[in-house]
Amino acid sequence: MYTPEPVDTSHIQPNADILELCEVLAKNTHDVWAIGRITEGWVYGETRDDKLKHHPCLVPYDDLPESEKAYDRATAMETLKLIIHLGFDIQKKDID
Numbered sequence: 001m002y003t004p005e006p007v008d009t010s011h012i013q014p015n016a017d018i019l020e021l022c023e024v025l026a027k028n029t030h031d032v033w034a035i036g037r038i039t040e041g042w043v044y045g046e047t048r049d050d051k052l053k054h055h056p057c058l059v060p061y062d063d064l065p066e067s068e069k070a071y072d073r074a075t076a077m078e079t080l081k082l083i084i085h086l087g088f089d090i091q092k093k094d095i096d
Contacts, residue, residue: 009081
């Protein structure tokens with residue numbers, strides 16, 4: 001039986017830059033998911049129908065229900081916190 005054992009990142013406190021990055025990653029995660037679905041023949045539908053390949057989340061990130069955005073944010077944040085936990089340094093550079 002599979003027992004998930006994610007790394008405990010509860011001690012990581014993200015700063016403002018990480019929170020900003022998290023939102024960008026969450027949007028990108030949704031866009032990557034949507035491209036995959038569209039490539040597989042899925043289209044927007046008011047209700048999910050796996051047989052007809054209809055999905056209500058095939059909309060721009062900003063139009064998603066808050067619950068769906070929260071899912072993408074949680075995935076992005078846990079990834080960022082793991083990166084920090086592993087000793088990597090995430091720094092925002094000024095881009096001209």
